[in-house]
Amino acid sequence: MLRALQQLTLDLFGEAPPTQPAPDAARTNGAPTSPTKEQAPPSPSAVADLQAAPAMPLADAMAPARFTHPRASRQARLGHAFVDYEFTRVQRKSIGFVVAPEGLSVRAPRWIPLRDVDTALQEKADWIVRKLGEMRERQQRQESQRIEWRDGAVFHFLGEPITVVLDSAHGAGGAMLDAGADGSGRVLRLPLARHAGSAQVRDAAQAWLMRQARRIFIERLDHFAPLLGVAWKKVSLTNASTRWGSASADGTIRLHWRLVHLRMPVIDYVVAHELSHLRVMDHSPRFWETVESVMPDYALLRRQLKETTMPRWA
Incomplete structure (x- = not known):
């Protein structure tokens, strides 16, 4: 009852398949395996190391x-x-x-x-x-994976690593993304002194990312909305702890700004997902059919999104 x-x-991860109990012993063709003559016994030094290793107290192991x-x-x-x-x-x-x-x-x-x-x-x-x-x-x-915010810090933008370079000479033009001097990877030049504090570096990088997020989200919303036959009215950037996005019946779309760390196909999946809610405000089979109409590989992208671990932003 x-x-x-x-x-x-x-939660975001969904149900996982039940695990199978581990067998009592490794088996080959249905029979337990046993050591062979080719398997050398442990060396005296390995035995000594094992004996010297501190054992976890039983009370801690069973706590x-x-x-x-x-x-x-x-x-x-x-x-x-x-x-x-x-x-x-x-x-x-x-x-x-x-x-x-x-x-x-x-x-x-x-x-x-x-x-x-x-x-x-x-x-x-x-x-x-x-x-x-x-x-x-x-x-x-x-x-x-916590980022140490300083000159040389690395984070991802659209799935690719970006290296932070503190360069006060670029103060007039603001933050700027370029290919880097040696061509080894893209560089985000922040108009800050080399001795800038970590909070200052983090905030400058976040401000740049949020500007890119709004630009990219609007571009992708404008791309998918006509394909789905819907109209969005407003986009808001969020920092929710458990949701990548949401949609309201009035046409408001909310998207987590840190999605811009991920590859564009994954971003497209989230955008298409939220726009599809403007047609079907639930997760019924009809909703997933709507998502699939514009994202045929949505299931793969959805799984990749669930497996994503974002570094702590601090």
Whole structure:
């Protein structure tokens, strides 16, 4: 009965296929393998290194994972994890789950008792914990790719690396993109002194990227709108944490400015996706048929977008 009440909100990554249990031993033609005479035993030095390596305390290895939302108000034990989640009562007909970079949010109608919320959490425990783990790994990858904003910093524009060069001599003309002196790659010359602070460099690069984003988005919206038989009225740049874009029935299109890091075909997919919502305001089969009418390879581009990890912008 409770399942019929649930409307589960999936995050950007969607459902992953169930994993298969690992076999007890590696097998060849159905039989477990065993060491052969050609396999040399480990060297004494390798054994010594292994014995000298510090072992992880058993308590740490067995400690349950913990995920905490900054606005958490309730906690649940889901499998081998403690999850502190944000819980809100809202005007809706079913229980909703959202896994975002900040953690798990649960929204429930006012008339559903807490015991039913707890039951719903347990029923979706595997999915929730898996998505929280994926989100944590994604954030760790973002952190590892953090850009150090200085002379020589590198970021991507339309899928290609761009090197930042601080050059106060170009102050009159503003930021300028060129091929670079040695032809090794494109260079973004920012009118800043070599000793400029990281925040100043970051803000100048962001301002240039946002100008390019607006120009490119308008160009691509004007390209796809006639093909889809729709008219857009306004484009806004966003910095949303979980959405690349959105569309309103009044013709307003919102697109994440950092899409300009990606290849043009991926940008085109997002633009076509949002414009298609001006014809079909849901994700029904008819909506995807509309997207496919102008982007035949949308499924591949959609998967590439989901697999994208943006470096943390700080």
